[in-house]
Amino acid sequence: MSVIHLDNRLAHYEVFGRGQPIIFLHSWIGSWRYWVPIMDLASERYRAYAFDFWGFGESDRRGDQFSVPTYVAMLMQFMDRLGIARTTLVGHGMGGMVAIIAAYQHPERFNRLLTVATP
Template structure:
Protein backbone atom coordinates (compact mmCIF):
# COMPACT_ATOMS: atom_id res chain seq x y z
CA UNK A 1 0.00 0.00 0.00
CA UNK A 2 2.07 2.99 -1.23
CA UNK A 3 1.79 6.09 0.94
CA UNK A 4 3.12 9.59 0.42
CA UNK A 5 3.43 12.40 2.99
CA UNK A 6 2.54 15.93 1.88
CA UNK A 7 3.73 19.18 3.39
CA UNK A 8 2.26 22.44 4.72
CA UNK A 9 -0.04 24.25 4.26
CA UNK A 10 -1.94 20.98 3.82
CA UNK A 11 0.12 18.21 5.39
CA UNK A 12 -1.33 14.75 5.16
CA UNK A 13 -0.89 11.20 3.97
CA UNK A 14 -1.87 10.17 0.45
CA UNK A 15 -2.61 6.56 -0.35
CA UNK A 16 -2.31 5.63 -4.00
CA UNK A 17 -2.05 2.60 -6.25
CA UNK A 18 0.10 2.45 -9.35
CA UNK A 19 0.04 0.06 -12.26
CA UNK A 20 1.60 -0.31 -15.68
CA UNK A 21 4.33 1.36 -17.70
CA UNK A 22 4.38 4.31 -20.07
CA UNK A 23 3.21 7.90 -20.01
CA UNK A 24 1.68 8.90 -16.65
CA UNK A 25 -2.08 9.14 -16.14
CA UNK A 26 -3.63 10.17 -12.81
CA UNK A 27 -7.11 8.95 -11.80
CA UNK A 28 -9.21 10.85 -9.25
CA UNK A 29 -12.36 9.47 -7.59
CA UNK A 30 -15.56 11.27 -6.66
CA UNK A 31 -17.28 12.13 -3.38
CA UNK A 32 -17.57 9.14 -1.00
CA UNK A 33 -15.38 7.14 -3.39
CA UNK A 34 -11.87 5.73 -3.42
CA UNK A 35 -9.16 4.61 -5.80
CA UNK A 36 -10.92 1.24 -6.17
CA UNK A 37 -13.44 2.71 -8.63
CA UNK A 38 -10.64 2.80 -11.17
CA UNK A 39 -9.30 -0.73 -10.71
CA UNK A 40 -10.73 -2.16 -13.99
CA UNK A 41 -9.68 0.96 -15.90
CA UNK A 42 -6.08 1.04 -14.72
CA UNK A 43 -5.73 -2.69 -15.30
CA UNK A 44 -6.98 -2.24 -18.88
CA UNK A 45 -4.66 0.70 -19.57
CA UNK A 46 -1.61 -0.62 -17.71
CA UNK A 47 0.12 -1.98 -20.80
CA UNK A 48 0.04 1.46 -22.41
CA UNK A 49 0.36 3.89 -19.51
CA UNK A 50 1.80 4.30 -16.03
CA UNK A 51 -1.38 4.78 -14.03
CA UNK A 52 -1.77 6.32 -10.59
CA UNK A 53 -5.06 6.12 -8.69
CA UNK A 54 -5.24 8.37 -5.61
CA UNK A 55 -7.43 8.56 -2.52
CA UNK A 56 -8.30 12.15 -1.64
CA UNK A 57 -7.63 13.23 1.94
CA UNK A 58 -10.36 11.86 4.21
CA UNK A 59 -11.33 9.13 1.74
CA UNK A 60 -10.06 5.59 1.30
CA UNK A 61 -6.72 5.17 3.05
CA UNK A 62 -5.63 8.83 2.80
CA UNK A 63 -5.70 11.08 5.83
CA UNK A 64 -5.52 14.87 5.98
CA UNK A 65 -4.48 17.40 8.59
CA UNK A 66 -8.09 18.40 9.24
CA UNK A 67 -9.07 15.16 10.94
CA UNK A 68 -9.48 15.32 14.71
CA UNK A 69 -8.89 19.07 14.61
CA UNK A 70 -10.62 22.32 13.78
CA UNK A 71 -8.71 22.63 10.51
CA UNK A 72 -10.93 21.44 7.67
CA UNK A 73 -8.97 22.93 4.78
CA UNK A 74 -7.63 19.54 3.73
CA UNK A 75 -11.09 18.52 2.57
CA UNK A 76 -11.86 21.49 0.34
CA UNK A 77 -11.90 21.12 -3.43
CA UNK A 78 -9.11 23.68 -3.82
CA UNK A 79 -6.98 21.70 -1.37
CA UNK A 80 -7.47 18.56 -3.46
CA UNK A 81 -6.00 20.50 -6.40
CA UNK A 82 -2.93 21.30 -4.30
CA UNK A 83 -2.80 17.66 -3.21
CA UNK A 84 -2.58 16.55 -6.85
CA UNK A 85 0.17 19.09 -7.51
CA UNK A 86 2.17 17.97 -4.46
CA UNK A 87 1.67 14.33 -5.41
CA UNK A 88 3.18 14.94 -8.83
CA UNK A 89 6.09 16.88 -7.36
CA UNK A 90 6.83 14.23 -4.75
CA UNK A 91 6.90 11.42 -7.32
CA UNK A 92 8.84 13.41 -9.89
CA UNK A 93 6.00 13.49 -12.42
CA UNK A 94 6.51 16.72 -14.40
CA UNK A 95 3.42 16.30 -16.58
CA UNK A 96 0.48 13.91 -16.73
CA UNK A 97 -2.99 13.38 -18.06
CA UNK A 98 -5.51 13.80 -15.23
CA UNK A 99 -8.80 11.88 -15.32
CA UNK A 100 -11.48 12.48 -12.71
CA UNK A 101 -14.96 11.21 -11.89
CA UNK A 102 -17.60 13.53 -10.45
CA UNK A 103 -15.83 15.69 -7.81
CA UNK A 104 -12.54 14.28 -9.08
CA UNK A 105 -13.31 15.61 -12.56
CA UNK A 106 -13.92 19.07 -11.15
CA UNK A 107 -10.52 18.77 -9.46
CA UNK A 108 -9.02 17.60 -12.77
CA UNK A 109 -10.31 20.67 -14.63
CA UNK A 110 -9.29 22.98 -11.79
CA UNK A 111 -5.79 21.50 -11.77
CA UNK A 112 -5.58 22.21 -15.50
CA UNK A 113 -6.61 25.80 -14.82
CA UNK A 114 -4.15 26.39 -11.97
CA UNK A 115 -1.27 24.21 -13.17
CA UNK A 116 -1.46 24.15 -16.99
CA UNK A 117 2.20 23.17 -17.26
CA UNK A 118 1.54 19.97 -15.30
CA UNK A 119 -1.64 18.77 -17.00
CA UNK A 120 -1.21 17.55 -20.59
CA UNK A 121 -4.81 16.31 -20.87
CA UNK A 122 -7.85 16.80 -18.63
CA UNK A 123 -10.86 14.50 -18.48
CA UNK A 124 -14.00 14.89 -16.39
CA UNK A 125 -16.73 12.27 -16.07
CA UNK A 126 -20.14 13.23 -14.70
CA UNK A 127 -18.54 16.29 -13.12
CA UNK A 128 -20.14 19.55 -11.99
CA UNK A 129 -18.85 22.70 -13.64
CA UNK A 130 -21.23 24.64 -11.42
CA UNK A 131 -22.04 23.20 -8.00
CA UNK A 132 -25.71 24.09 -8.45
CA UNK A 133 -25.94 21.04 -10.72
CA UNK A 134 -25.70 18.68 -7.74
CA UNK A 135 -28.94 17.05 -6.68
CA UNK A 136 -30.69 18.31 -3.54
CA UNK A 137 -29.55 15.56 -1.18
CA UNK A 138 -25.91 16.12 -2.08
CA UNK A 139 -26.32 19.84 -1.51
CA UNK A 140 -27.82 19.14 1.92
CA UNK A 141 -24.92 16.82 2.74
CA UNK A 142 -22.66 19.87 2.66
CA UNK A 143 -24.61 21.49 5.52
CA UNK A 144 -22.80 20.61 8.78
CA UNK A 145 -25.99 20.20 10.84
CA UNK A 146 -27.53 17.83 8.28
CA UNK A 147 -24.29 15.89 7.90
CA UNK A 148 -23.96 15.57 11.69
CA UNK A 149 -27.45 14.10 12.03
CA UNK A 150 -26.90 11.62 9.21
CA UNK A 151 -23.48 10.68 10.54
CA UNK A 152 -24.71 10.14 14.11
CA UNK A 153 -27.35 7.68 12.89
CA UNK A 154 -25.58 5.10 10.72
CA UNK A 155 -28.81 3.20 9.89
CA UNK A 156 -30.17 6.40 8.34
CA UNK A 157 -27.02 6.83 6.27
CA UNK A 158 -27.06 3.20 5.16
CA UNK A 159 -30.72 3.42 4.17
CA UNK A 160 -30.10 6.59 2.20
CA UNK A 161 -27.16 5.05 0.36
CA UNK A 162 -28.93 1.75 -0.26
CA UNK A 163 -31.89 3.49 -1.88
CA UNK A 164 -29.75 5.81 -3.96
CA UNK A 165 -27.45 3.04 -5.12
CA UNK A 166 -30.30 1.42 -7.03
CA UNK A 167 -30.53 4.45 -9.29
CA UNK A 168 -26.86 5.37 -9.64
CA UNK A 169 -25.80 2.46 -11.83
CA UNK A 170 -27.33 -0.43 -13.76
CA UNK A 171 -25.97 -2.95 -11.27
CA UNK A 172 -27.49 -1.53 -8.10
CA UNK A 173 -26.26 -4.34 -5.85
CA UNK A 174 -22.66 -3.96 -7.01
CA UNK A 175 -22.90 -0.20 -6.59
CA UNK A 176 -24.33 -0.55 -3.07
CA UNK A 177 -21.50 -2.88 -2.03
CA UNK A 178 -18.85 -0.55 -3.45
CA UNK A 179 -20.30 2.53 -1.79
CA UNK A 180 -20.73 0.73 1.53
CA UNK A 181 -17.05 -0.20 1.51
CA UNK A 182 -15.92 3.29 0.53
CA UNK A 183 -18.16 5.10 3.04
CA UNK A 184 -16.78 2.97 5.87
CA UNK A 185 -13.46 4.78 5.35
CA UNK A 186 -14.82 8.32 5.10
CA UNK A 187 -14.59 10.78 8.00
CA UNK A 188 -17.47 13.08 8.95
CA UNK A 189 -15.29 16.12 8.26
CA UNK A 190 -14.45 15.04 4.73
CA UNK A 191 -18.08 13.93 4.22
CA UNK A 192 -19.59 17.40 4.56
CA UNK A 193 -16.64 19.70 3.88
CA UNK A 194 -15.76 18.30 0.46
CA UNK A 195 -19.32 18.27 -0.87
CA UNK A 196 -19.96 21.66 0.73
CA UNK A 197 -17.12 23.30 -1.17
CA UNK A 198 -18.05 21.41 -4.35
CA UNK A 199 -21.55 22.86 -4.04
CA UNK A 200 -20.01 26.35 -3.97
CA UNK A 201 -17.67 25.71 -6.89
CA UNK A 202 -18.25 27.45 -10.21
CA UNK A 203 -15.62 27.04 -12.92
CA UNK A 204 -17.70 28.64 -15.68
CA UNK A 205 -15.71 31.87 -15.89
CA UNK A 206 -12.37 30.06 -15.69
CA UNK A 207 -12.88 27.42 -18.37
CA UNK A 208 -11.32 29.66 -21.02
CA UNK A 209 -7.99 29.11 -19.25
CA UNK A 210 -8.03 25.42 -20.19
CA UNK A 211 -5.80 25.02 -23.24
CA UNK A 212 -4.87 21.33 -23.10
CA UNK A 213 -6.91 18.59 -24.83
CA UNK A 214 -10.07 18.06 -22.79
CA UNK A 215 -12.68 15.32 -22.63
CA UNK A 216 -16.04 15.37 -20.90
CA UNK A 217 -18.18 12.25 -20.52
CA UNK A 218 -21.76 12.53 -19.26
CA UNK A 219 -24.53 9.96 -18.89
CA UNK A 220 -28.12 10.78 -19.82
CA UNK A 221 -29.45 8.90 -16.76
CA UNK A 222 -27.25 10.73 -14.24
CA UNK A 223 -29.30 11.60 -11.14
CA UNK A 224 -26.34 12.89 -9.12
CA UNK A 225 -24.99 15.66 -11.37
CA UNK A 226 -27.25 17.22 -13.98
CA UNK A 227 -25.83 16.13 -17.36
CA UNK A 228 -26.57 19.59 -18.75
CA UNK A 229 -23.11 20.42 -17.38
CA UNK A 230 -21.80 19.11 -20.69
CA UNK A 231 -23.13 22.26 -22.35
CA UNK A 232 -21.14 24.49 -19.98
CA UNK A 233 -18.00 22.50 -20.73
CA UNK A 234 -18.54 22.64 -24.49
CA UNK A 235 -19.20 26.39 -24.39
CA UNK A 236 -16.33 27.23 -22.04
CA UNK A 237 -13.77 24.93 -23.68
CA UNK A 238 -14.61 25.02 -27.42
CA UNK A 239 -11.88 22.52 -28.29
CA UNK A 240 -13.17 19.96 -25.77
CA UNK A 241 -14.61 16.66 -26.92
CA UNK A 242 -17.88 16.04 -25.10
CA UNK A 243 -19.44 12.57 -25.16
CA UNK A 244 -23.06 12.03 -24.11
CA UNK A 245 -23.93 8.40 -23.39
CA UNK A 246 -27.63 7.60 -23.64
CA UNK A 247 -27.47 4.36 -21.67
CA UNK A 248 -25.28 5.52 -18.77
CA UNK A 249 -25.85 7.25 -15.47
CA UNK A 250 -23.36 8.81 -13.06
CA UNK A 251 -20.92 5.91 -13.51
CA UNK A 252 -20.32 5.37 -17.25
CA UNK A 253 -17.28 3.22 -16.46
CA UNK A 254 -19.65 0.73 -14.79
CA UNK A 255 -22.78 1.11 -16.96
CA UNK A 256 -21.09 1.06 -20.37
CA UNK A 257 -17.54 -0.13 -19.64
CA UNK A 258 -16.51 -0.99 -23.21
CA UNK A 259 -17.67 2.32 -24.67
CA UNK A 260 -16.17 4.22 -21.77
CA UNK A 261 -12.80 2.54 -22.10
CA UNK A 262 -12.72 3.00 -25.87
CA UNK A 263 -13.56 6.70 -25.49
CA UNK A 264 -10.91 7.27 -22.83
CA UNK A 265 -8.26 5.26 -24.67
CA UNK A 266 -8.81 7.22 -27.90
CA UNK A 267 -8.56 10.49 -25.98
CA UNK A 268 -5.32 9.53 -24.26
CA UNK A 269 -3.77 8.65 -27.63
CA UNK A 270 -4.15 12.24 -28.86
CA UNK A 271 -0.73 13.83 -29.26
Protein backbone atom coordinates in the same frame (compact mmCIF):
# COMPACT_ATOMS: atom_id res chain seq x y z
CA MET B 1 -0.27 -0.35 -0.77
CA SER B 2 1.81 2.78 -1.27
CA VAL B 3 1.80 5.90 0.86
CA ILE B 4 3.39 9.29 0.46
CA HIS B 5 3.75 12.21 2.90
CA LEU B 6 2.04 15.38 1.70
CA ASP B 7 1.68 18.34 4.08
CA ASN B 8 2.77 16.11 6.98
CA ARG B 9 -0.10 13.69 6.35
CA LEU B 10 -0.17 10.27 4.76
CA ALA B 11 -1.81 9.93 1.37
CA HIS B 12 -2.51 6.47 0.00
CA TYR B 13 -2.00 5.74 -3.69
CA GLU B 14 -1.68 2.84 -6.09
CA VAL B 15 0.16 2.56 -9.39
CA PHE B 16 -0.20 0.05 -12.23
CA GLY B 17 1.82 -0.42 -15.40
CA ARG B 18 4.60 1.40 -17.20
CA GLY B 19 4.79 4.21 -19.71
CA GLN B 20 3.48 7.76 -19.82
CA PRO B 21 1.70 8.74 -16.60
CA ILE B 22 -2.04 9.09 -16.26
CA ILE B 23 -3.71 10.06 -12.97
CA PHE B 24 -7.24 9.04 -11.99
CA LEU B 25 -9.14 11.19 -9.47
CA HIS B 26 -12.12 9.76 -7.61
CA SER B 27 -15.41 11.42 -6.76
CA TRP B 28 -17.02 12.34 -3.46
CA ILE B 29 -17.61 9.29 -1.25
CA GLY B 30 -15.17 7.26 -3.33
CA SER B 31 -11.62 6.02 -3.32
CA TRP B 32 -8.89 4.89 -5.66
CA ARG B 33 -10.63 1.49 -5.87
CA TYR B 34 -13.27 3.05 -8.12
CA TRP B 35 -10.65 3.08 -10.88
CA VAL B 36 -9.23 -0.47 -10.62
CA PRO B 37 -10.85 -1.88 -13.80
CA ILE B 38 -9.85 1.07 -15.99
CA MET B 39 -6.37 1.30 -14.41
CA ASP B 40 -5.87 -2.34 -15.25
CA LEU B 41 -6.73 -1.64 -18.91
CA ALA B 42 -4.72 1.59 -19.04
CA SER B 43 -1.67 -0.11 -17.53
CA GLU B 44 -1.08 -1.90 -20.82
CA ARG B 45 0.11 1.43 -22.28
CA TYR B 46 0.41 3.86 -19.38
CA ARG B 47 1.68 4.16 -15.83
CA ALA B 48 -1.71 4.57 -14.12
CA TYR B 49 -1.88 6.31 -10.75
CA ALA B 50 -4.83 6.80 -8.41
CA PHE B 51 -4.76 8.22 -4.91
CA ASP B 52 -7.24 8.73 -2.11
CA PHE B 53 -8.00 12.37 -1.37
CA TRP B 54 -7.62 13.30 2.29
CA GLY B 55 -10.67 12.16 4.20
CA PHE B 56 -11.33 9.24 1.82
CA GLY B 57 -10.21 5.66 1.43
CA GLU B 58 -6.95 4.97 3.20
CA SER B 59 -5.58 8.53 3.25
CA ASP B 60 -5.35 10.64 6.40
CA ARG B 61 -8.72 11.72 7.78
CA ARG B 62 -7.50 14.29 10.31
CA GLY B 63 -8.54 17.91 9.98
CA ASP B 64 -11.34 19.65 8.20
CA GLN B 65 -9.56 20.98 5.12
CA PHE B 66 -11.52 18.81 2.70
CA SER B 67 -12.24 21.09 -0.24
CA VAL B 68 -11.65 21.19 -3.98
CA PRO B 69 -8.86 23.81 -3.69
CA THR B 70 -7.15 21.69 -1.03
CA TYR B 71 -7.37 18.66 -3.30
CA VAL B 72 -5.90 20.63 -6.21
CA ALA B 73 -2.92 21.46 -3.99
CA MET B 74 -2.74 17.80 -2.95
CA LEU B 75 -2.65 16.71 -6.61
CA MET B 76 0.15 19.13 -7.43
CA GLN B 77 2.18 17.99 -4.40
CA PHE B 78 1.58 14.36 -5.36
CA MET B 79 2.92 15.02 -8.86
CA ASP B 80 5.93 16.94 -7.54
CA ARG B 81 6.85 14.29 -4.96
CA LEU B 82 6.66 11.49 -7.52
CA GLY B 83 8.51 13.49 -10.19
CA ILE B 84 5.57 13.62 -12.59
CA ALA B 85 6.29 16.71 -14.69
CA ARG B 86 3.38 16.34 -17.11
CA THR B 87 0.43 13.95 -17.21
CA THR B 88 -3.09 13.25 -18.38
CA LEU B 89 -5.88 13.60 -15.81
CA VAL B 90 -9.11 11.62 -15.60
CA GLY B 91 -11.59 12.77 -12.97
CA HIS B 92 -15.03 11.63 -11.88
CA GLY B 93 -17.46 14.02 -10.17
CA MET B 94 -15.51 15.98 -7.57
CA GLY B 95 -12.28 14.55 -9.01
CA GLY B 96 -13.31 16.11 -12.32
CA MET B 97 -13.59 19.51 -10.67
CA VAL B 98 -10.13 19.04 -9.16
CA ALA B 99 -8.80 18.12 -12.62
CA ILE B 100 -10.40 21.14 -14.33
CA ILE B 101 -9.08 23.62 -11.77
CA ALA B 102 -5.60 22.06 -11.72
CA ALA B 103 -5.43 22.18 -15.53
CA TYR B 104 -6.64 25.79 -15.54
CA GLN B 105 -4.08 26.85 -12.91
CA HIS B 106 -1.17 24.79 -14.27
CA PRO B 107 -1.78 24.16 -18.01
CA GLU B 108 1.88 23.36 -18.60
CA ARG B 109 1.58 20.27 -16.36
CA PHE B 110 -1.20 18.48 -18.25
CA ASN B 111 -1.43 16.83 -21.67
CA ARG B 112 -5.12 15.98 -21.67
CA LEU B 113 -8.13 16.15 -19.42
CA LEU B 114 -11.14 13.85 -19.26
CA THR B 115 -13.99 14.33 -16.84
CA VAL B 116 -17.00 12.14 -16.16
CA ALA B 117 -20.21 13.25 -14.38
CA THR B 118 -18.60 16.51 -13.27
CA PRO B 119 -20.95 19.14 -11.81
